[in-house]
Amino acid sequence: MSASMFRCVSKSLAAGLLLMAAPALATPPKSYRQETVVAGSHFQGVHGLAVDGKGNLLASNLLGQSVHAVNLSTGAVSTLVGPPLGGADDVALGPDGSIYWTGYFSGQLMRRTPDGKTRVIARNLPGLNSLAFRGDGRFYVTQLGRGDALWEVDPTGRKPPRKVIDAPGYLNGFEFGPDDRLYGPLILKGQIARVDVDTGLIEKVAEGFTVPVAVNFDARRENLYVVDAATGELVRVRLPSGAKEVVAKLPTGLDNLAVGPDDQVYVSNMVDNDIRVVNPADGSVRLLVESRLSVPSGIAVVPDDPEETLYVADVYALRRVGGREGLVTQTTRVLSSQLNFPMNVSVTARHVVLSTAYLGSHSTLQVLDRGTGALLRTIPSPNGAQGVVELEDGTLLVAEAATGRLVRVDTSEPAVTTVLAEGLGGPVGLAADTKAKEPGVYVTEVRSGKVTRVRLSDGARRTVATGLKAPEGIALHPDGGLIVAEVGRKRLVRIDAATGRVTVLASGLRIGLPESEGLPPGYIPTGVAVGASGTLYVTSDIESALYRFVPVP
Structure with a gap:
C-alpha cells in the first residue's frame, strides 16, 4: 500500500458533486463535496x-x-x-x-x-x-x-x-x-x-x-x-x-x-x-x-466544538479524530485497558458512552468521563447492544438488534433494564430528539428497512420512512432532517422527519460488508454524524476509512 494513502491532508474524491437536498426547517445546501478525513486500509484488524x-x-x-x-x-x-x-x-x-x-x-x-x-x-x-x-x-x-x-x-x-x-x-x-x-x-x-x-x-x-x-x-x-x-x-x-x-x-x-x-x-x-x-x-x-484506523463503525461529534472533533468507535480502540484535519489525537486500546470492543458511541457534555454488539461476556455498555477518559461504569448487555444514547438524567437508551427491542437502562447500581419498545426489525442506529414538544428517539431498523420514531414518555411508535434497504447509522441535522446511511444501497440519504421524503445525498459509497453467519443485524454499523457546520461524517467498514461531506454554498 502506498504511503500516500495515509497522508493527513484530506483529498477531494468527488469535487463538485451535485447532491440535491430536500427543503426542511432551514434551506439545506444544494451540493456537498466528498472528502477523505482518514484514508483507508485493506484490513479491518489483522490477525493470523x-x-x-x-x-x-x-x-x-x-x-x-x-x-x-x-x-x-x-x-x-x-x-x-x-x-x-x-x-x-x-x-x-x-x-x-x-x-x-x-x-x-x-x-x-x-x-x-x-x-x-x-x-x-x-x-x-x-x-x-x-x-x-x-x-x-x-x-x-x-x-x-x-x-x-x-x-x-x-x-x-x-x-x-x-x-x-x-x-x-x-x-x-x-x-x-x-x-x-x-x-x-x-x-x-x-x-x-x-x-x-x-x-x-x-x-x-x-x-x-x-x-x-x-x-x-x-x-x-x-x-x-x-x-x-x-x-x-x-x-x-x-x-x-x-x-x-x-x-x-x-x-x-x-x-x-x-x-x-x-x-x-x-x-x-x-x-x-x-x-x-x-x-x-x-x-x-x-x-x-500501515493503517490509521482499524474497524471504524459508530461515530459522534463533540458537542459545541468548532473543530468538530469526532469520537470513533473503532472496535479494537476508541479514537478521537479531528474532523477538519483528520489527526488521531487520542487512542484508548482494548486488552491493555478496560475498554471492551466499542462499536457504537455517543457523546454528551460530560460523558462518552460506548456499546458493543458482541454477544456474551463481551457485550457491554461503558460510560467514560469525557474530560479524563476514566471508565465510570461497565454495564452488562447480554443481548448485544447497538446504538446507545444518554439522556439528560443519565438514563441510557439502547437498541438491541438481536431482540428487536429498544430498552432503557437506569442509573441505579446494579442497573435495571426496562423495555420501551419491542417488535422492531433489527434496531441499529439511534438519534435523540429530546428538545421536541414530545421528546423521542429515531431508530433505524436494518431488517425492516424503516426509520421509526419512538416517544420517550410511553414508547408509542410512528413510522417516519419505509422502503429503505438496511439503514444503519443515523444523525439529526441542525435543519431538522435525518441523515441516514442506507447501507443496502450503499448511499447516504436525507429524510424529512415530518413527511418521510427521502433524498439521495451520495451513492456508490464503499459501505456495508456482507452479513456473516453467526452475527447480529448491522454487526459493524456504518456510522453517521453531523457537525454544527452541517458537515456530514460517514465511516466506511469496507475501506476502514472516515469520510466527510462538506456543504457547498
Missing part, C-alpha cells in the same frame, strides 16, 4: 499470519471476512479470499499448499485448494481460533471464547473432528515443535504450555505473561517467540529452560506472529491494523503494512 514460502505473508482478516497475501518485499496487499467466505481469525498452509482458515463467528473451518476451490471442512465449532499442522500432516484447531477445546480435524473434511482436550485454558496461536508437541499460550493462565496431542498431557513451559496470544518457533526451531497483547512485548523463550528475554517492545494490541526462514519476525496488531517486522538480532522494527 503465515509465511507461504513464495515471498508472501498470508494474513487473516476476521471482521473484514477475507484472507490476504502481503508481499514481503514491498508490503503490497492482494485479496485471496473475499467476503463473506474469508472470515478468518487464523490462517495456515497445508502440506499440499492448500490454505486453511478458521471462522470464529461462523464456527466453520475453511480450505482453499491450490486450484482455487474453497469449501467448508468442519462446522458447528463456534469460537474457532487457531490452527496448525504437525510434521506428519495431522491437523489441529482450537476453540476460544465461544468454546474452549482442542480438536483434531481431517484436512480433507471426510471424517468428523475429534476432541483432544476440553477446556485447556484458552489455548491460542500455537505451533508444533520438533518434538511433535504442540506449543502455545494459555491466555487465562498467562503461561506458555506444551501439549502432547496423543495423550492430552499439558506441561508448563514458561509463565509470567499478561495476555500471551501466540507463539512461533525460530528458523532453527530451538526457541519460541511469544507476543503479549497487553504489554506489546515480543519475547524469546529459550528451551528447555523457559528463560525469557524481551526482544522488542511494540504497541499493545498484538494478535499473532510468523517467523520467516531468515528469522525475521512478522507481528500483527489488530488495534493499529498493521503488520511490523522485527529483526531479533538487534530488536529493530519496521512497518510492512
Whole structure:
C-alpha cells in the first residue's frame, strides 16, 4: 500500500458533486463535496499470519471476512479470499499448499485448494481460533471464547473432528515443535504450555505473561517467540529452560506472529491494523503494512466544538479524530485497558458512552468521563447492544438488534433494564430528539428497512420512512432532517422527519460488508454524524476509512 494513502491532508474524491437536498426547517445546501478525513486500509484488524514460502505473508482478516497475501518485499496487499467466505481469525498452509482458515463467528473451518476451490471442512465449532499442522500432516484447531477445546480435524473434511482436550485454558496461536508437541499460550493462565496431542498431557513451559496470544518457533526451531497483547512485548523463550528475554517492545494490541526462514519476525496488531517486522538480532522494527484506523463503525461529534472533533468507535480502540484535519489525537486500546470492543458511541457534555454488539461476556455498555477518559461504569448487555444514547438524567437508551427491542437502562447500581419498545426489525442506529414538544428517539431498523420514531414518555411508535434497504447509522441535522446511511444501497440519504421524503445525498459509497453467519443485524454499523457546520461524517467498514461531506454554498 502506498504511503500516500495515509497522508493527513484530506483529498477531494468527488469535487463538485451535485447532491440535491430536500427543503426542511432551514434551506439545506444544494451540493456537498466528498472528502477523505482518514484514508483507508485493506484490513479491518489483522490477525493470523503465515509465511507461504513464495515471498508472501498470508494474513487473516476476521471482521473484514477475507484472507490476504502481503508481499514481503514491498508490503503490497492482494485479496485471496473475499467476503463473506474469508472470515478468518487464523490462517495456515497445508502440506499440499492448500490454505486453511478458521471462522470464529461462523464456527466453520475453511480450505482453499491450490486450484482455487474453497469449501467448508468442519462446522458447528463456534469460537474457532487457531490452527496448525504437525510434521506428519495431522491437523489441529482450537476453540476460544465461544468454546474452549482442542480438536483434531481431517484436512480433507471426510471424517468428523475429534476432541483432544476440553477446556485447556484458552489455548491460542500455537505451533508444533520438533518434538511433535504442540506449543502455545494459555491466555487465562498467562503461561506458555506444551501439549502432547496423543495423550492430552499439558506441561508448563514458561509463565509470567499478561495476555500471551501466540507463539512461533525460530528458523532453527530451538526457541519460541511469544507476543503479549497487553504489554506489546515480543519475547524469546529459550528451551528447555523457559528463560525469557524481551526482544522488542511494540504497541499493545498484538494478535499473532510468523517467523520467516531468515528469522525475521512478522507481528500483527489488530488495534493499529498493521503488520511490523522485527529483526531479533538487534530488536529493530519496521512497518510492512500501515493503517490509521482499524474497524471504524459508530461515530459522534463533540458537542459545541468548532473543530468538530469526532469520537470513533473503532472496535479494537476508541479514537478521537479531528474532523477538519483528520489527526488521531487520542487512542484508548482494548486488552491493555478496560475498554471492551466499542462499536457504537455517543457523546454528551460530560460523558462518552460506548456499546458493543458482541454477544456474551463481551457485550457491554461503558460510560467514560469525557474530560479524563476514566471508565465510570461497565454495564452488562447480554443481548448485544447497538446504538446507545444518554439522556439528560443519565438514563441510557439502547437498541438491541438481536431482540428487536429498544430498552432503557437506569442509573441505579446494579442497573435495571426496562423495555420501551419491542417488535422492531433489527434496531441499529439511534438519534435523540429530546428538545421536541414530545421528546423521542429515531431508530433505524436494518431488517425492516424503516426509520421509526419512538416517544420517550410511553414508547408509542410512528413510522417516519419505509422502503429503505438496511439503514444503519443515523444523525439529526441542525435543519431538522435525518441523515441516514442506507447501507443496502450503499448511499447516504436525507429524510424529512415530518413527511418521510427521502433524498439521495451520495451513492456508490464503499459501505456495508456482507452479513456473516453467526452475527447480529448491522454487526459493524456504518456510522453517521453531523457537525454544527452541517458537515456530514460517514465511516466506511469496507475501506476502514472516515469520510466527510462538506456543504457547498
